[in-house]
Amino acid sequence: MPLGGTNPGTSRTLTVFRFGAPGARPKVHIQAGLHAEELPGMLAAHYLVGLLRAADQAGHVRGEVQVIPMANPVGLDQFVDERLLGRSALGGGGNFNRHYPDLTERVYERVHDRLSEDPVPNIALIRKALAEAVQADQPRTEIGCLRHTLLRQAITADIVLDLHCDEEAPVHLYLGTPLWPDAQDLARQLGARAVLLAEVSGGEPFDEACSAPWWHLRALVDDRFPIPAACLAATVELRGMADVSDDLAEEDARNLFAFLQRRGAVAGDPGPLPPMQAEATPLAGVDMVAAPDSGILTYRVDLGAAVTAGQIIADITDPLAEDPAGARVPVATVTAGLLWSRAVQRFVRRGDILAKVAGSEPLPGKGRQLLTD
Numbered sequence: 001m002p003l004g005g006t007n008p009g010t011s012r013t014l015t016v017f018r019f020g021a022p023g024a025r026p027k028v029h030i031q032a033g034l035h036a037e038e039l040p041g042m043l044a045a046h047y048l049v050g051l052l053r054a055a056d057q058a059g060h061v062r063g064e065v066q067v068i069p070m071a072n073p074v075g076l077d078q079f080v081d082e083r084l085l086g087r088s089a090l091g092g093g094g095n096f097n098r099h100y101p102d103l104t105e106r107v108y109e110r111v112h113d114r115l116s117e118d119p120v121p122n123i124a125l126i127r128k129a130l131a132e133a134v135q136a137d138q139p140r141t142e143i144g145c146l147r148h149t150l151l152r153q154a155i156t157a158d159i160v161l162d163l164h165c166d167e168e169a170p171v172h173l174y175l176g177t178p179l180w181p182d183a184q185d186l187a188r189q190l191g192a193r194a195v196l197l198a199e200v201s202g203g204e205p206f207d208e209a210c211s212a213p214w215w216h217l218r219a220l221v222d223d224r225f226p227i228p229a230a231c232l233a234a235t236v237e238l239r240g241m242a243d244v245s246d247d248l249a250e251e252d253a254r255n256l257f258a259f260l261q262r263r264g265a266v267a268g269d270p271g272p273l274p275p276m277q278a279e280a281t282p283l284a285g286v287d288m289v290a291a292p293d294s295g296i297l298t299y300r301v302d303l304g305a306a307v308t309a310g311q312i313i314a315d316i317t318d319p320l321a322e323d324p325a326g327a328r329v330p331v332a333t334v335t336a337g338l339l340w341s342r343a344v345q346r347f348v349r350r351g352d353i354l355a356k357v358a359g360s361e362p363l364p365g366k367g368r369q370l371l372t373d
């Protein structure tokens, strides 16, 4: 697909692999590399395309499955000082996984007087209205066109998996609270170590643009009409930046494929569901541990450690301190839980997030912005 909004003399495209029959259900949308420097998902998508191609040739794809292995050609072009920086649009436009429109109001206007007591026609009606609402948007910038094109592809899907990775992390998921525990099979199949739930995460990420209108609409109609959460959208974090290997990517692709089998998008036996390895915790319970000072970061605990509230997890060292004994500032977490993310860059500035701990209770003073930018 050509991407609109490009400068004169330049052009970009998005490549979509499609399997199964158009219009078949469930419709599955899988994309990777929206943050263009996050490679594990792109490599997993490569292996998944191989599995899906073989399944399709054997007539085993029951639904409609589309895969966009490189969802961000703009970000892939952003090399600075020989490093790929693909998280935010360097030319302006912000974080590539933020600022997706909340379609709820526009869909409500289209459907509110046509809803019924039967959830099945309600789903079809809302899907059509979602597609029309996206279609009506007329983005002007290249980044706007990218967001618009991806959302147009995904908005009518039953399942949307947006593959990302963290800096250093085990597999984890971001999900809308109403999708839990229905999405347990995804967490178990992928071996997720953390599941972070929010109804509204504050950053308007891609997955939420697809899934949240369903429960926002249900709230708008005061539960007078049955509106299921008919789009299981998740941000799937496939470990850390450096976890790029054929073994891991093949394993992730096999697990994604088994999940698609379990959900009826592909025929075949997915095998037994692996045990749950994660506790689902509120995104509002994540302690985003910020650096109290600038300096060189060293950790006292490993990734995946269970930490206690008040535990020192890292130190920040200022090599210029007159007295080396006072050169180290200890950093503590305020919540007990799983330390599921560490920073790659070991020089931190005051305020930089250096670790994330999944606590089981919402933390006070979190406000509405629950994601890092």
Ligand SMILES: [Zn+2]
Residues within 6 Å of the ligand: 035, 038, 097, 164, 165
């Ligand atoms: Zn990401």
